[in-house]
Amino acid sequence: MWRFNPFGGKVQNGLEGRTIDVGNIKITVRNAIAQGGFSCVYLASDAMHPSKQYAMKHIICNDSELLDLVMEEIQVMNLLKGHPNVVTLVAHDVFDMGRTKEALLVMEFCEKSLVSAMESRGTGYYEEKKALLILRDVCNAVFAMHGQSPPIAHRDLKAENVLLGLDGAWKLCDFGSTSTNHKCFDRPEEMGIEEDIIRKHTTPAYRAPEMWDLYRREVISEKVDIWALGCLLYRICYFKSAFDGESKLQILNGNYRIPEQPKYSAAVTKLIKDMLEASPNDRPDVTQARALIDWPFISMILGLVSCK
Structure with missing residues (x-):
């Protein structure tokens, strides 16, 4: 050897x-x-x-x-x-x-990351269709993970972990933070262990509210990925983070703002808001999220058909 x-x-x-x-x-x-x-x-x-x-x-x-x-x-x-x-x-x-x-x-080997792709564009924001296509590729990977039994949560979805393949598809990487341990942590010793894991293996700007405050007594599950997808879509659309990542209260209170420019459809801003619901129970699951991503395309096709 x-x-x-x-x-x-x-x-x-x-x-x-x-x-x-x-x-x-x-x-x-x-x-x-x-x-x-x-x-x-x-x-x-x-x-x-x-x-x-x-x-x-x-x-x-x-x-x-x-x-x-x-x-x-x-x-x-x-x-x-x-x-x-x-x-x-x-x-x-x-x-x-x-x-x-x-x-x-x-x-x-993937030639570039989503971060480097966005940086190379300067202030040339993505058109709505392109932004949704990127998210749809990531969502397809998440769908495959959440479809396992038990569901696998990635837990570190972020722009840095999305790469552009040589085949032109966006691909998810870095599976060192995955978990199937979906539960509500009640005992102080369990909370301490989980808080340490979260601190070490998740990224603050994409971290769901239930991961910031275990005393909320909400189940930490694959729904943390849906929150992160909302943060990711915000980043893809506006080239900045929805949350600065350092303010726990900002995330717990859902304190973010949809910029006026660039302008996206109500369907896109609603998708961001749905995925950034403070309670995991109020967020869509990945199947519903994929349907919401596809809806603008379906609407556009229907609109074209009705105009003929």
């Missing part, structure tokens, strides 16, 4: 230039393209077919908790493999380094 030395916490430049066997493929690691606390994503190419590119995620697991999260991420990606709106896991391997374990996840 191919082995490498741990980095002592320094991820940057750790694997660049090396050729590695991961699963049943041999890849050559190129440059680092993204970096986190215990992980780094590299651009890589097939050693036998250099024109074929991959993204390779390298994760240093310093404890069993992080290793469990990585194994769950691999399990979810394998479960969703083949879905056109989910980044494909091509191969994976876990190396035992003694005190640590190091995981390699080889995935399809």
